[in-house]
Amino acid sequence: MYLDMDRRDLAISLRIKLGDWFRVLQLLKTGSGDCDDALLEQAYNAIGDYFADRQKWVNAVQYYLQGRNQERLAECYYMLEDYDGLERLTTVLPENHKLLPEIGQMFATVGMCEQAVNAYLKCNQPKAAIDTCVHLNQWNKAVELARTHNMKEIKSLLSKYASHLLEKNKTLEAVELYRKAHHFLDAAKLMFKIADEEAKKRTRPLRVKKLYVLAARLVENYHEQVKTSQQSKAKGKKSEATFALAGLLEEDATSSDNRVVDNAWRGAxxxxxxxxxxxxxxxxxxxxxxxxxxxxxxxxxxxxxxxxxxxxxxxxxxxxxxxxxxxxxxxxxxxxxxxxxxxxxxxxxxxxxxxxxxxxxxxxxxxxxxxxxxxxxLPTCIVTGLPIQEYQFWMCSVCKHCALEQEIGKYNCCPLCHSPVV
Structure with a gap:
């Protein structure tokens, strides 16, 4: 038995020198003892190279799988346009594997944004993922990634995407983009622009009112965002008055359009x-x-x-x-x-x-x-349109407009901003 094993090893060595990997694989499989796993993988990969050199990618895949050659396997999947196989490979690879950026580039080349993003994020390259989204015009995904990973480029991304949408006359989509990104003031400015244009066209007044209400609600979201931001920055000893003052100062410092911030509800x-x-x-x-x-x-x-x-x-x-x-x-x-x-x-x-x-x-x-x-x-009642001369009256928690208590009792929502009556 030992003599037979020695002869097999000699035969394998000779076949390796001759480059006859098919015979090497056959000898390794037919041997009576345990074969060397490393040598077996080498044989599989060598045969895979043989088929890959002849562009027989399907055959090459079978041998690369057994040879655990993930780099060449990714190449074969790409050449076969087997993107499902390439996605499965991405799932199997460990995080920060050196092959992941290359797979991300493969997906990006064929326009598969989501798969490319997954590959880049798995190797901790959010910047490459965002660049891919921008290149493939997946701006919404790019903004979402930038916000999730606290990227400094989010403001420029928003501006570019908004410009891209506005060029295509998709103003409402641009508003939604800014709203999802919590850039409420930018969204409000676009919304006021839409409302003003509709008003000039003599569109139905109810539609125009709704547009102005939406714009004003975005400004209220901005006010709340500033207040929350200041509260998170402030120390525990500061009072509510200090929070409010800090918020107002920040608004004055950041707002370039007083009409949007100070008179948000005027159009509505x-x-x-x-x-x-x-x-x-x-x-x-x-x-x-x-x-x-x-x-x-x-x-x-x-x-x-x-x-x-x-x-x-x-x-x-x-x-x-x-x-x-x-x-x-x-x-x-x-x-x-x-x-x-x-x-x-x-x-x-x-x-x-x-x-x-x-x-x-x-x-x-x-x-x-x-x-x-x-x-x-005097404040004007938003239910009757009459001045309120009473000392006690109802005030909306959202739009801060007033109404007589006996009149607002007939409504479930504020007649102006449509928020629930509390």
């Missing part, structure tokens, strides 16, 4: 009262409709003056407050934006109305109108 307010006045008018509450329309005069920078004063003229006429109606027509006739034909139409309509009715309000209306300056300092 304007269209809320615009819709409220019309609803009150059609439901027959003429007095309330006129008062709400009077309040709308504060929002000429949001809603075109011609729409505000036209609505006021209609409501005051329906309420038989012809003094207020006369003032509305005077304003309409003096608007510089009107065409001559439209101005003439208002003049003719005013003449028709005021030849039948004297341009006067009732004595009670006159007294109330004379005290409008004082009432203008």
């Amino acid at each position: 307010e304007a269209y809320h009262f615009f819709l409220l006045a019309q609803r009150q008018l059609y439901e027959g509450y003429m007095e309330n409709a006129m008062r709400t329309a009077i309040h709308l005069r504060e929002y000429e920078d949001i809603i075109p003056a011609v729409e505000i004063y036209s609505l006021l003229a209609i409501c005051s006429t329906a309420n038989r407050a012809f003094g207020t109606c006369s003032q509305a027509f005077i304003k309409l006739e003096s608007l510089p934006s009107l065409e001559p034909e439209q101005r003439q139409f208002y003049e003719d309509l005013a003449l028709e109305i005021f030849t039948k009715h004297a341009p006067k309000d009732s004595r009670m209306m006159e007294r109330e109108r004379s005290s409008e300056g004082a009432e203008g300092k």
